[in-house]
Amino acid sequence: MYDYVLYLLAGIFLVISFKRDKKKTKMALKKAWKSFENILPQFLTILAFSGMVLALLSPDVISRLLGQKAGWQGMIIASIIGSITLIPAFIAFPIAAMLLKNGAGFAQIAVFVSTLMMVGIVTLPLEIKCFGKKISIMRNMFAYLFSFMVALVIGVVLG
Amino acid sequence: MKIIFKRYLGFIIILVLNIILFIIDRKNGLSSITIFGSIIFQMAKILPPIFVLLGLMDVWIPRETMEKFMGEKSGLLGILIAFFFGSFAAGPLYAAFPIAIILMKKGAKFLNILIFIGAWSTTKVPMFLFETASLGWRFSVIRLIMSIFGVITIGYAIELLISKKEKEDLYNKVRLMQ
Structure with a gap:
């Protein structure tokens, strides 16, 4: 549309x-x-x-990795997957919704969604071409840390 | 020829890796190629209008206009424009980088560029609607509100952490592009 x-x-x-x-x-x-x-x-x-x-990392494998561990460990795994994969929203959101239904934590899903959108390890070379190394790495690092803040708030409010 | 080879070296390496994967593991090797094909197809669908708009923007928007609305003295209005521009966009984040280059070339303020990129990455309207549908409005609204603050904070933080010279160098580099 x-x-x-x-x-x-x-x-x-x-x-x-x-x-x-x-x-x-x-x-x-x-x-x-x-x-x-x-x-x-x-x-x-x-x-x-x-x-x-x-x-x-098929949707199956992602589900297993994301749904498996709770707490910080789960959040860190979720953030790593979110940062390195480049999944289109129409695949990512349904996976996330399914995981929530199957008992995954809100915080883990939030960190996954947030890093997926804001952090791009794979696209870093393109970003560096545009902004240079320092700014690109800073932006991604801040976005990575910020994703945990989002997760904490969502975890507290909804969890 | 040599230059082309060098430019596409990364792509060639991945293709070779893909062939190796295919030899070791037929099933995953094949699905990797299929997924690659389908992503290319999706991108081929969405990228042409984005780049056409980018080209038109480059030739038609005068530098003075850009400076006025998004330049050094644009203040809150500039931030808002950057936010709306990024949020109503479509397409993957990497399509935002060439647009950011045009904006910088035309004299948009660096903070606004960072906000534009941030908005494009995470507060896009079509994405938000889809997120609400799959993850519920409470989840999406909290994430949206936080993201708005996050994008602005990250923008200011980066702006503070780079020197004036670094910014000038970046703008000079961009001006020489194309």
């Missing part, structure tokens, strides 16, 4: 842009392609790597 909105937006703006200035529109498309081509190698590497990680 959301994809179509994006296509519609891009299409509308592209037509408006083309009507106003053909040369500029051509330049925009050239830039679009160049920005994409610029990240393509890392992008392919990331996706291929995610394919491997997800094959070895």
